[in-house]
Amino acid sequence: MLGSVTLLLERLGARTRHLAGSFVYAVGFGIEVARQLVLFLFGKRPAFRVLTLQILFTGVEALAIVAVLSLSLGAVIIIQGLSLLPQFGQAELTYTVLVVVITRELGPILTAFIVAARSGTAVATELGTMVVNREIEAYIATGVNPIAYLVVPRVIGVTVSVILLNVYFNVFGLAGAFFASRPTAGVALWEYVAQLGAVLQVRDLLGSALKSAVFGVIIALVSCHHGLLVEQASTEIPQQAIRAVSRCFVLLIVVNAGLTLVYYL
């Protein structure tokens, strides 16, 4: 009896120590990235090419899926809105609903999900493979700080990509809504733009961009962190990639809720 209690306590203690250690490491990682980020922004940029490629892979290559998703979502929202809201005598709210759903909510979170699923795994896998192949050590041996050279451009690249993809998501989403509403409501383009323009606030755009920026940083940091947690074996790579994505998703949802709460306070 006493033995099993001791064992339980021992395991609990070991687990707590492990968790605390992981947390401290993650915080330290974040601080180091922030430090190198400042050096990157205000100093030399040997990793500029890494940044360009990251935007290419994360942003440009995700554009098609973002476009398809947002076009269809915008269409669905406007069709539902046009069929539901007039029943309450609130047809003019359709535009408000579009702005709230696409610009404030779905734009940032869905682009973040897409990027986390596509590039989060890619980044974690790539860095994990580099660790196993000792490429990271080769950087250190050459005098290149892997955080500055590998992590910082990815953080910037992913963040910029998420922000820009969100812009495209908005454009395509609102365009999809326009095209879908034409056969039923027959709204002229300029009228549609005018109605949207009356509802949309700069605050919405800024809030949307801010959310995207935060999401981008989360995706990049979590993915890089998990990628670099790979130690020796190639079997660790998929494990860490899965962990990176699931952790990204949880963090994105929680942070999104928090940011939305702050927006309405």
Next chain:
Amino acid sequence: MRFRIRFSNQIVGLFVVTALVLVAAFIVALGINQRWFEQKHEYYSEFTTARGLTPGLAVSFRGFQIGQVRSVALTEDDTVRVTLSISDRHIDRITEHSVLQLQTNPLGIGGGLLLHRGRVDGEPLPPESLIPAWGSPRGVALRQAGLVETAAEGDIINELLEELPVILANVNHATTTGTQLLEQLQQMVAADATGPVPDLIRNADQMTVELRSLLALTGSLAENLRPLTEELRRPEGAVVRLVGPELDEALEKINRTLGHIEELSGFAAGSTPQIRALLYESRDALETGHAVLHGIRNNPLIRGGIQPRETPAAGFEGYRPEEF
């Protein structure tokens, strides 16, 4: 793939620049639509409560937005001062005797301030002037004097909410007067046994006059209520949809009661308990109506939003009281 890698800088540059152009276009469209660069003129209005008034609230005229609420502040003398900015293009709509009506939607969305233009064709009201509120003494006076264009343009719920309390207050007043009258009548009937005959005749005469005026009042009241009730009963009407059978039933009851009053005008002097029963009934109906309106104001989408009403212990129980 090779193509992409080789021209990565150009592709990424295009990607970034296009996004920036789109953002710029968004902002320009916003600026044009919200007329950031247009000259604006400030006016103010005074309300008794800030409920439903928020900065950014639209000011509209015949369904077009002509400005918005800049700020809402409580002044030293406890009035709510609302500052409005009206765009330069619509400044000539703000004429003398214009009145502002707050349109609050019970759903809590889509409300706004409606401008009712003054009937005089004159100079626009100079900026920084007061535009009276619809319910303020000045607003009421302007409306009663017929100086305000009162085109109905709010939604049905708002119009009903505006009108119903007035009607109900009138009905309540009428029934109270009626009750008092009938109490007098009862006293007179009671006095019949002992009092002198000329007195009785005089009193009966007076009673008949008073009762007649009461019935005239309730009759006109009923006429007023009828279209309103019809409106409410329309199956596609928003109110019915939102509130369901309660309001319908209550108003039906009011109408029926008042119909009874009319019918009873023939033998008003006849049986006192019948009149009393009628009046109890009508008051009951009116209180239910009040409760329903309260419910609408509180939460129209929840059917249980109407608070249970306590029935007075000494209420009327039937057309034939125990002494019969």
Next chain:
Amino acid sequence: MESPATTRQTAQERQALLRLHGVTVRYPDYCVLDSLTLELPLGSTTAIMGPSGCGKTTLLRCAAGLLQPNSGSVELLGVDLARAPDRELTQLRGQMGFVFQHGALWQNMTVRENLLLPLEVHRHELTPAQRRRTVERAAERFDLTSLLHLRPAQLSGGGQKLVAYLRATVLHPRVLFLDEPTTFIDAQAAEVLRADLRRRVASGCTLVAVTHDAELTALMADRLVVLDRGRVLVNDLTEHVIHSGQPRVREILRDVLGEAAVYDQDILSLLDAGLATGGEPPEQNYAGHDHD
């Protein structure tokens, strides 16, 4: 943060190339290096030997500052690797090269970019054109010019190893760490590599190599370090180690270098043999996928 004064040692202390003190590297289930202490002088050429899994590569990684030990201190060229500020560490990296066992080339870059990066980091005084010329000259020596535009994955194992060697030496480092430099490459390429190493040793480069290659050992080793189970068994001049009476040392040398090396001839005769066979590098094409 330590001031440079405390991390920079006196001239006398600088004579030590490498100083490891009480270095322990532990994984959850086993101990790789067990409180290991080792000192190597500057200008020496050292071969580290030992049975498989005795911690040779881990020792080399700790010595080069690529792996932080769980405990103990490492000093390389008088710089305490755990305490030195970033700037000093970067300078130190400019003076050392490291050849990984499997090459560890950066897969997302071309061969040329792999070779350019060390120059971009440490040779700011050179123009981009000069850097490219430096890379091309280095590639010519190994006949790799035609492969410069390829990615590492398109090269054979031997080709990758040579590129890795080239990348480690493109800055002409004072210290060169080599982890099994001649494995995975064919005899001819190994010859080219040995010849280049000999040239570097002659020009004063300090070498520290983990190797099983008897010829290479014979060629360069003026010092032998024998490891066993995470500890230093012996660290001495090669001739002393060869003639060591310790049975375990002899056993390990026999296992590592092969029968011939220890039984009848001693390793010094191999040194002569190695010098005799080292000629001009033969022509060779390293492209392709002959990984076997």
